[in-house]
Amino acid sequence: MKKILILTAGFGEGHNAAARNLREALELISEDVQVEVLDLFASSYGSLNDLARTAYQGMVQYVPKLWGGLYSLIDNSTFVEQRLGGFSRLKEALGDILQVTQPDCVISTYPVYAHIIQELYRDHAERPFFFMTVVTDSITVNSAWFSAPSDLYCVANEATANVLKAAGIPGDQIRPLGFPVSHRFAGESPEPLHSPVFGRERRLLYVIHTGKKKSGKVIENLMEIPDTHLTVTVGRDAELKTKILDRTREYGNRVRVLGWTNEMPELLMNHHLVIGKAGAAIVQEAIAARCPMIVNQVIPGHEEGNARLLTEFGLGAVAERNREVPDLVREAFEHKAKIWTEWRRNLGRISRPDAALRLAELVLEHAEAPDPTRKSIQLFSTPPVAPVARPVPAAAAVAGHPEPRRLLCDFHIHTNYSDGKLTVPEVVDFYGRLGFDCICITDHLADPRRLIGKLARLSNMTVSETQLTEYFAVIERERRRAWRKYGMLVMTGIEFNKDGYTQKTSAHLLGIDLKAPIDSTLDLPETIAQIHAQGGLAIASHPHIMKSEWGKNTLHLWENQDTYAPLIDAWEIANRNNIFDCVGMKALPFLANSDFHKPKHIYSWKTLLYCEKTPESIKECIRRNEHVSITLFRPEHHQAPVIAPRGRPALTAAEAAEFTPQPALEVVHG
Ligand code: ZN
Ligand code: ZN
DSSP, X not given: OEEXXXXXXXXXXXXXXXXXXXXXXXXXXXXXXXXXXXXXXHHXXXXXXXXXXXXXXXXXXXXXXXXXXXXXXXXXXXXHHHHGGGXXXXXXXXXXXXXXXXXXXXXXXXXXXXXXXXXHTTTSSSOSSEEEEEOOOOSSOOGGGTSSOOSEEEOSSHHHHHHXXXXXXXXXXXXXXXXXXXXXXXXXXXXXXXXXXXXXXXXXXXXXXXXXXXXXXXXXXXXXXXXXXXXXXXXXXXXXXXXHHHHHGGGGGGEEEEOSOSOHHHHHHTOSEEEEEXXXXXXXXXXXXXXXXXXXXXXXXXTHHHHHHHHHTTSEEEOSSGGGHHHHHHHHHHHHHHHHHHHHHHHHHHOOTTHHHHHHHHHHHHSOOOOTTOOOOOOOSSOOOOOXXXXXXXXXXXXXXXXXXXXXXXXXXXXXXXTOSSOHHHXXXXXXXXXXXXXXXXXXXXXXXXXXXXXXXXXXXXXXXXXXXXXXXXXXXXHHHHHHHHOOEEEEEEEEEEOOSSGGGOEEEEEESOSSOOOTTSOHHHHHHHXXXXXXXXXXXXXXXOOOTTSSOOOHHHHTHHHHTTTOSEEEXXXXXXXXXXXXXXXXXXXXXXXXXXXXXXXXXXXXEEEOXXXXXXXXXXXXXXXXXXXXXXXXXXXXXXXXXXXXXXXXXXXXXXXXXXXXXXXXXX
């Protein structure tokens, strides 16, 4: 088993995207690899980092020029070196992690780590692992990336390789493999200009970022260009989405407005042109998708190189002002799309859609199997916190011989498809590392005909009907990864929000282990019938009086037990910290869930099942409601171990809290 540690930082998208894509590629091409992505800025500095991030976003939004100056200051190597004293917590944390995990290979996607590693191993002849830097900047590369040593430098292109060479880095240490975009770009051809499917349609993708409020006029001008079809993504800005929806209604299906999306690779592959800001991730993804780009915003400093990449290699254009974008689009498609065709041809030459896979191969080549005679180097006098022994069987062993055992489960979890804080992959890693056996992701789907449904749609708190296919596809992808990596079952679910004017007409219903979307406008009995038709479970969510962040209590199912008790598979006897003892008194089948929206909600009631670890056994166990108990999930001790037991990936310090679930309350049923 090769152990690979990828270090990233949440400042700006490029670093995280590179880290995530590289991990996915490594896990795709090798079974014999354990990959961890760690953001030490997030885990060492906690709320301070949140503060920095907010400040960063604020600055980017309102004073891009000021940020340009700060960026060059922060990433200036002497500044970094002088500040290392102030990074002592970071240094200590990384030292602990390296010492206990003994990785075979460490990869950095953020320049500061090379300096910290240099500091850590200052007195030793060599590092006990292979160290590689993935440079996420292009062309304008700050010296901080290479002023501390790495064994190898991976860069996005030859032009960037030349910058490093000019700075004295030996050529054999530089690999221009491309920026590690998602492996989903590899193996597919982009959309031709005139395809049998789309005919004369020119499909433009307009990626609007927060702070770009004046996009309405640009959209109107774009729509004047004949044959233009537009997809607009607005991120999580619900107000902006509503505004653009209103403004584009007249164009009918020529304009599609999306909120936050996980499917950027697919969108770039089936559009002819993308309009957006010069962020590292989007520019590199556009190149990988061979989708020409028109940049409408360049933040001075780290984004300038990305914009120059487009203009110098003829891959698109840079608009001085946003309102020039429609003219640039028009010109690109004039004269039988002469300019566009040229861009597409140039993209074909520079595009490296399989960069992440090739980088992953390179990493595996250099990550030697651990040498048993290798001595661990003592970096600090204080020993790290001892790992807690709670062995988790490997997925394969569980799959081979399913035997009844106690399973730790949570069937009520929200992600940022609705109002949760974490993405689906983040939820999977969070629960996987804590040793859960089965989880179900249940984002809110509101009935648009109901009052609250309308409000909820406005505030972006529910998954939109148009995004349901994507929601199912993303969870399916993560289901496979969760099983491979953690031996954890992941189910797809939906929380159907049927909110009325009063609490007696409001109900929340969980559909567990669904195979396909269900129409949000169906009434409750019909929704339950559809859930059952898919082999899923219908669960009454928080059925009684409680403190709710959603406002109103949801008593409809409880008040109409005569109708619903025969239809519903189980009722939440506990939801987060609320206990509904009435469910027990009525002897209804029960389970307990977090109603998870953010990491701190993990400290809450959970279900323990005693059955085989398969979706069918788990559902049957809940239906029969035998061997079901609930437990109040609490950290065993608050000293957070950074390292997990053997066979389980490490937790970041912020997440790390080891739990030993024990049935706190056994309810014997029947
Ligand atoms: Zn709810
Ligand atoms: Zn919920």
